[in-house]
Every structure is written in structure tokens, then in C-alpha cells.
Amino acid sequence: MPKVGVLAMQGAFIEHIKMLKKCGVKAMEVRLPEELAKVQALILPGGESTSNRKLLKKSGLFKPLAERIEQGMPVFGTCAGAILLAKTVDSKPGFFKAIDISVKRNAYGRQIDSFEAELKVKGFVKPFHGVFIRAPIIEHIGKNVEVLAEFGEKAVLAKQNNVLVATFHPELTNDTRIHRLFLKIIEQTAIEGNALNKN
């Protein structure tokens, strides 16, 4: 069974660990390169993206993490995590540039504009409860990006290869369906990886 890491620079990382455990997956906090080396996939949690960026550089995690993402390690970013993975942020080059989307930070407004809404997610029978906290908006998506949910005609859950991003916080609910979606991506990657090795 894969071990899934949760980036633990700053933010709601414990909530993701709890969700993963609920899904029956081994999970660990990742703060250092040697911890990153122990995991097969990584969740980048919500928090403050600027704070996370500084800490990623300081802890020496930026480079090895960028390399792992480049090599195809599955990653899932929620809110600030999605900002870190985006190709473009506020019209400037993004941080990991792992998914072909442009995001605008705090795009719905300040905290008083934070909201909850029911979302229709591709493949889910029942709606998913979306909690949006000072959320970014995905303004543009590249042609290889698959949109899995929208709100107000903008993508809020999207996927490109092994990269999944949500502008809301599934970890603040008790609903594990989106985490399970990520686990499926991890599983798929492992199968493909094995097939590749055999060839």
C-alpha cells in the first residue's frame, strides 16, 4: 500500500492526514527532503500560499519536490496547495507549474466572502459540499486539463495527468470521496509504473 505524505509547512495538514487515515491509507507529515523520499504521493494542503512558498524554499524541499512532480509523483493541492501547483498565479509564473491552469488568489474577496456551496462533481451521484475559504479562482485552463467540478462557470476541481487540484477544502468535511479520487490516481500511476518497468 502506498504511503501518502501531507506537506506540513503551514496550514490544515492534520485534517488531510485524518482524511487519509479514514480512507485506510498510511499517511505522514512531510517537512524535510528525507521525509519526502519516503512517500509515494503528496497532498499540498490549504493554508497561506506565500507562507508555504517561503518555508518550502527554506526547508530545502522545493527542488526535490519539483523533481518528484516532474517525474510523475501524484500530487493533490487544495486551495493554497492548488495555487502552489498552478502554472500561472495572478498573471505571473507559478511555483511548481505542475498543472496548466491560471489562478487568481483571493478572487472571491476577503474572509466575509468565504462561502459554502453544493458542487456537482463528475462521477459522483450525490453533490459534494464545497467549503471555500478566501479561495482562488481558476481563470483559465489548458486543453489537457480535465474539469471535474465547476462553480459559477469556473473550474473548482480539475485534473491533469497525476495532478489534482481543488480550490475548496474537502478536508474540512467528513466526505472522503475526493480523497478517494486522489487515491485512485495513485493506484493508476502505480499500475502504469509497474507496466513500464516490465517493458
Next chain:
Amino acid sequence: MKVVKGSHKVKLGLAQMLKGGVIMDVTNAEQAKIAEKAGACAVMALERVPADIRKEGGVARMADPIKVKEIMRAVSIPVMAKVRIGHFVEAQVLEALGVDFIDESEVLTPADPFQHIDKHKFKVPFVCGATNLGEALRRINEGAAMIRTKGEAGTGNVIEAVRHVRVIKEEIEALKRMNAKQLAKKAREYGVPVKLVERARKLGRLPVVNFAAGGIATPSDAAMMMQLGCDGVFVGSGIFKSAEPEKRARAIVEATTHYNNPEIIAKVSENLGEAMKGQDIAELKERLQERGW
């Protein structure tokens, strides 16, 4: 499509997003930018830091809205601001300005001798100070989305911050040893519904995000509060009253993330220049922590 704004869930949610981070007191746009650059997860907009409030005396009130706006414009991280205990109109003003979090704070001069603000009425989340479990649960019952242990602001002395965290911990431990009747009695003593006391007992911690505050001045102070189980730290006077605020701010942020890693704390603690001078608690004329109840 149904959209709900300003719910209790999104208020608690923002507090969750601040966890593992450092919230820094700032008095102008320039300091706010320094804090953001250092990796602060939020800033607290103030007219004077607690150390100066203490020194200068007089009535301390909510900051000038122009100051708060200036700071909100300067940074993209969440901006908090303080109101006097019970001063619901100052809180209405801050909500109208669009601040992201309101601190109903004992650092300012209290405005109501009987009541704290009814925080359920606001869409903006509130953080409140507490020195013990009863106080924390009363604030949560009034709608606080986050608690900060009070410590003793403006002293650069961590002892009271540690005291309050340990007291709350001990009181939660005591709940675990109680039967239903004793719990009901405790809830009456605290002046909160028994449900809330049961929740703290079940979780083994406060039911909302809990930051440490009041006297944190070094990276080791911050890491100590984290190891004691706090979710993050507020640093007030400790940064901009030190010799090299930028360096110290960065170091405290790193120490908070790597709180369990003494090698990293050692490394970031090197060469920070002088910390704020600080004060012995016994020498204080007034203890801010005694404001509120």
C-alpha cells in the same frame, strides 16, 4: 445554487488554515510587508504594539480605520485587527472595513464591564483570549472561532503563555476523570452548556483552533508553545521591538514549522541580534491577562 456566506463553518475554516503559522503584530504597511515576506500566515493591524501600550498608558482603542485599510492594501495574507472587550460597534466597524478576523482583546482597554461581544451576530470570525478552560469555553459559546491563550502581552516573557496553556490542558484532563453529574456541575461553574464541556473532554483539547500568545520573543519560545500542543503562535511586540525584526520574524516562522527539530531551531536562532528586553511579571503595574472573565 444555494450559497452560504459567513457561516460558522467558514469562520472555523479560516482558523484551520492559519494553523502551524505565525501571526505578527504590525503597526504600518511597511511592517506588514516585512511580516508577509518573512512567512507570517496573517498580520494583526494595530496602532501600537502591546509593549508601547503598556508604556504609554491611557485608553487603548481600536486602530484608526485608515491604518487598518493601509495594512489591508499592503499584503495579501489575512489581516486581523483588535477591538476592545465588549465593544460591538468597533467590531461592526472592522467588519465593514472587511478585515478577515477580529481579535476581542484584553490588550486594549475593556469597553463593557458585563459582557463580551455576541460574536454569533458577525460574519467575520473572532479570536479571543483565555487564561483557563472556563474562559475559553465561554468565548467559544459566544461564537469565537479561535482561542489564543493570553499570556502577558508586551512583556517578552513567555511564562504566562506557558501557564495558560498548561492550566487549560490540566483542566481538560480533569474533565476526563469526571462522571456525568460532576460534568454538569462543571458546566454550570463555567457558565456554558454541558454539551460544550463534553466536547472538550471527548476531543481532549479545545474544540476550536488554539494559538499561543503573550510574551513570545524567540524561535525557541515559539517552538516550545507548539510542543506544548498549540496550533500556532501570535508574536506581538517580540518582532518589531527586537534589534533585527526581519531576521527574527523569519526565524520564528521556521521554528514554528520545524518545532520538533532542535537542529533547525538551533540554526535559525543563530545571530538574530538582541531580543526585546522584556519584563519580569512581578514588576508589572497591571496584568492585561486579568481583563475579561
